[in-house]
Amino acid sequence: MNISRRGALKVAALGAVAATGVREAEARERPVPPEDATGMLYDSTLCIGCKACVAACRRANELTLERDSTLYDDSVDLTGHTANIIKLHQGDEGYAFVKQQCMHCVDPACASACMMGSFQKRENGIVTWVPDKCIGCRYCQIACPFDVPKFEWDSPLPRMVKCQMCLDKAGGQEPGQLRDGVDPACCEVCPREAVIYGDYEELKAEAQARLDANPERYNPRVYGLDDLGGTQVLYLAPAGVEFSDLGLPEYGPESVPHTPVGLQHKIYKGFVAPVALYAVLAGLTWRSRRQADAEAGQEVAT
Amino acid sequence: MKAQATPVGGKLLTPTMKGLLILAGIAVILLVWRFAAGLGAVTNLSDGYPWGLWIAFDVVTGTALGCGGYAVALLVYAFNKGKYHPLVRSALLASALGYTLGAIGVLIDVGRVWWTWKLPLFFWTWNLSSIQLEVALCIMLYTFVLWIELSPAFLEQWAKGPDSFLKRFAAAATPRITRAMPWLIALGMLLPTMHQSSLGNMILLAGPKLHPLWYTTWIPFLFLVSCIGMGYGVTIMETMISRTVYKRPRETHVLAGLSDAMVVVLLAFVVIRMGDMIWQGKLEYVLAFDRMSVLFLLEILLHLVPALMLMNKAKRTDRTYLFRASLMIVFGGALYRFSAYWFAFQPGEHWSYFPAIPEILITVGLVAFEIAAYIVIIKRFPILTGRPPAAAKA
Numbered sequence: 229m230n231i232s233r234r235g236a237l238k239v240a241a242l243g244a245v246a247a248t249g250v251r252e253a254e255a256r257e258r259p260v261p262p263e264d265a266t267g268m269l270y271d272s273t274l275c276i277g278c279k280a281c282v283a284a285c286r287r288a289n290e291l292t293l294e295r296d297s298t299l300y301d302d303s304v305d306l307t308g309h310t311a312n313i314i315k316l317h318q319g320d321e322g323y324a325f326v327k328q329q330c331m332h333c334v335d336p337a338c339a340s341a342c343m344m345g346s347f348q349k350r351e352n353g354i355v356t357w358v359p360d361k362c363i364g365c366r367y368c369q370i371a372c373p374f375d376v377p378k379f380e381w382d383s384p385l386p387r388m389v390k391c392q393m394c395l396d397k398a399g400g401q402e403p404g405q406l407r408d409g410v411d412p413a414c415c416e417v418c419p420r421e422a423v424i425y426g427d428y429e430e431l432k433a434e435a436q437a438r439l440d441a442n443p444e445r446y447n448p449r450v451y452g453l454d455d456l457g458g459t460q461v462l463y464l465a466p467a468g469v470e471f472s473d474l475g476l477p478e479y480g481p482e483s484v485p486h487t488p489v490g491l492q493h494k495i496y497k498g499f500v501a502p503v504a505l506y507a508v509l510a511g512l513t514w515r516s517r518r519q520a521d522a523e524a525g526q527e528v529a530t
Numbered sequence: 531m532k533a534q535a536t537p538v539g540g541k542l543l544t545p546t547m548k549g550l551l552i553l554a555g556i557a558v559i560l561l562v563w564r565f566a567a568g569l570g571a572v573t574n575l576s577d578g579y580p581w582g583l584w585i586a587f588d589v590v591t592g593t594a595l596g597c598g599g600y601a602v603a604l605l606v607y608a609f610n611k612g613k614y615h616p617l618v619r620s621a622l623l624a625s626a627l628g629y630t631l632g633a634i635g636v637l638i639d640v641g642r643v644w645w646t647w648k649l650p651l652f653f654w655t656w657n658l659s660s661i662q663l664e665v666a667l668c669i670m671l672y673t674f675v676l677w678i679e680l681s682p683a684f685l686e687q688w689a690k691g692p693d694s695f696l697k698r699f700a701a702a703a704t705p706r707i708t709r710a711m712p713w714l715i716a717l718g719m720l721l722p723t724m725h726q727s728s729l730g731n732m733i734l735l736a737g738p739k740l741h742p743l744w745y746t747t748w749i750p751f752l753f754l755v756s757c758i759g760m761g762y763g764v765t766i767m768e769t770m771i772s773r774t775v776y777k778r779p780r781e782t783h784v785l786a787g788l789s790d791a792m793v794v795v796l797l798a799f800v801v802i803r804m805g806d807m808i809w810q811g812k813l814e815y816v817l818a819f820d821r822m823s824v825l826f827l828l829e830i831l832l833h834l835v836p837a838l839m840l841m842n843k844a845k846r847t848d849r850t851y852l853f854r855a856s857l858m859i860v861f862g863g864a865l866y867r868f869s870a871y872w873f874a875f876q877p878g879e880h881w882s883y884f885p886a887i888p889e890i891l892i893t894v895g896l897v898a899f900e901i902a903a904y905i906v907i908i909k910r911f912p913i914l915t916g917r918p919p920a921a922a923k924a
Contacts, residue, residue, distance in 0.1 A: 484738070517715075
C-alpha cells in the first residue's frame with residue numbers, strides 16, 4: 229500500500245494547521261506603558277559605587293546575605309539573595325558603575341511566560357512576582373532577556389527573587405501601593421540621586437534634559453526608551469561607554485514575547501483551528517472504525 | 531481481521547527486573563534528598579541554565595518518544611490504514627509510559643511542586659498568553675487520555691479474572707469506554723498536534739538566548755513533524771525488541787510499511803529546516819563549522835540519511851536495516867530537542883552546564899522504572915498481538 233502521495237497531502241494539511249501564518253505573526257499589538265506608569269532613571273555619571281542601595285534593598289526586601297559568615301555585603305551578582313547590585317565596568321575610556329535590577333519591561337517576557345500569572349504587570353506598570361500560584365517552573369528565567377528573576381537553588385521551599393520596585397514593601401500601608409512620597413529603598417538612600425524614582429514620562433523628559441544640557445558628558449542615547457519593547461527603568465551612560473559594556477544588551481526594539489506569543493495567538497485565534505481539527509479527526513476516526521467493524525462483521529458472517 | 535492480543539505471562543521478578551528496580555530505588559533515595567535540600571543540592575542547574583537534563587530529556591524528548599501512539603493512530607484512524615492496528619496497543623502502552631515519565635519529570639523539576647494542583651483547576655488565573663500553559667494542560671490531559679485509550683487492555687484482563695471488585699468494575703466500565711472511544715481517539719490525535727508543536731514555539735521565548743540556527747517561526751511545524759517521525763521510529767524499535775524478546779510474530783512487513791509515512795515526515799523536516807535557514811539568510815551560521823553548525827548539520831543528516839535508507843523498498847524489509855534507520859530517526863529527533871532546549875540555549879559566556887551525577891541517576895532511575903512497568907504490563911495484560919509460542923504449537 230502506497231501512501232506517499234495522498235498521505236503527503238494529508239500530512240501537509242495537518243502540519244499547515246499547526247504552522248498557520250508562520251511568516252507574518254503580526255497578531256499581537258505592541259504594548260505601551262500604562263498612563264500612570266512610574267519608573268526609575270539611573271545615571272551612571274552620578275553613581276559613586278557606594279552600594280548604599282544594595283544594603284537598603286536587602287533590608288527593605290528582607291533578603292539575607294550571600295554567605296552566613298561575612299563581614300560585609302560581598303555580593304557580586306543578582307542571585308536568590310540579591311535583587312539589586314552595583315557593578316563596575318573598567319575599560320580603556322575609564323570606568324563606570326552600573327546598577328542592575330529588574331528593568332520593569334513594558335512588555336515583560338516573564339509575565340508572558342508565567343502560566344498562572346505569578347509574574348504580572350501591576351499598578352504603575354511595575355512587574356511583580358506573587359508567590360501564591362508560582363510552581364517554580366523557571367520559564368520566566370528562560371524568557372527574561374536581562375536574566376533578572378533569580379531562583380533560590382539552596383532552598384527546599386524556593387521563591388523567585390527580583391526587584392518589585394518596593395511595591396508592597398516601602399509603604400506597609402495599603403498592599404500594592406507605594407506610600408506617598410516614599411520611593412523604592414534604593415532611590416530613597418542614594419546620596420547622589422544617581423537613581424531616582426518617578427513618573428515615567430517625567431523621567432524620560434529628565435533624561436533628555438540631562439543629555440541636552442551636557443552632551444559632552446553622556447553617551448547620546450537613553451537606554452530603555454524602546455530597547456526590547458521599552459523598559460520602565462531608564463539608563464544614562466558616560467560618554468565613550470557603550471551600554472553593552474554595562475551589561476545592557478543591544479537587541480533592538482522588538483520585545484522577546486512579540487514573535488512567539490504573536491504566533492501562538494495567531495494559530496489559536498478564537499480556538500477555531502483546534503475545534504476544526506478535532507471535528508475532522510473525529511469524522512475520520514468514525515469512518516475508519518465503521519469500516520473496520522464492517523470488515524469484522526463480514527468475517528464473522530463468512 | 532481483528533488481531534487478538536494476549537498477555538506474555540511468566541515470572542515477574544527476573545534478574546533484569548531486579549536490576550531495573552535497583553536503579554529506580556537509587557533514584558527514589560536521591561529524590562528524597564532533592565525534596566529535602568532543594569534543587570541546588572542534586573543538580574548543576576543555575577540561574578543561567580534554569581533548565582537542564584530533566585526538561586530536555588525527561589519532558590521534551592520523553593514526550594516525543596511517547597509519540598508512537600499518536601503517530602500510529604494518525605495512520606490507522608486519520609489515514610484509515612487498518613493493517614497497522616496490531617501495533618496500536620503496544621504503541622499506546624509505550625506512549626502512556628513515555629508521557630507519564632514526562633509528567634513525573636516535571637513534578638521533580640518544578641521548584642514549588644506544592645502549587646501544581648492549582649494549574650488545572652484555577653482556570654480564572656490562567657495566563658492565556660503563556661505558551662507553556664497550553665503545553666502543560668495538554669500534556670496533563672493527554673497522559674490521562676492515553677491511559678483511558680489503553681484501558682480496554684486492563685478491563686479485558688480483569689473481566690476474565692475471578693469475581694472481585696475489579697471484575698465488576700470492568701463489566702461496568704467497558705461499555706462506557708467503548709462508547710466514548712471514537713471521541714477519545716480523536717482527542718488523542720488532537721492533543722499531541724497541539725502541544726508537540728507548541729513545545730517548539732515555547733522555547734522561542736528564550737529570544738536572543740536561543741542560537742539563530744534554532745530560532746525560527748517554523749519551529750512548531752518542525753517539532754510536530756519530527757515527533758511523528760520519532761513516534762514511528764520508537765514504535766518500530768519497541769515492536770522489534772519486545773517481539774524478539776517475547777517470541778511473538780515480528781510483523782516486519784507491517785513495520786516496513788511505516789516507511790512511506792516516515793519518508794514523508796523526514797523529508798518534510800529536512801526541506802523546511804534547510805529551506806527556512808536559507809530563506810532567513812542564515813547560511814553563514816550553517817556553514818560556520820563551529821559547534822553549533824556541526825550540531826545543525828548532524829541533525830539534518832540524522833533525518834536525511836534514514837529517509838534515503840527507507841526509500842529503498844527492497845532493503846527496508848530487512849530487520850537490521852530497518853532497525854538502524856529507526857534508531858537514527860530517534861537520535862535525530864532527540865538531538866533536535868536537546869539542541870533547542872540545551873545545547874543551543876546560550877545564556878552567556880560565564881555560565882556553563884553539565885548535569886550532576888545525582889541528576890543523571892534520577893533520569894536513569896525514571897527510565898528504568900518505565901521499562902519495568904512496561905515489562906510488568908505486557909506480562910500480565912493483553913498488549914502484544916499474535917499467538918504465544920505455546921498456543922501456536924498446539
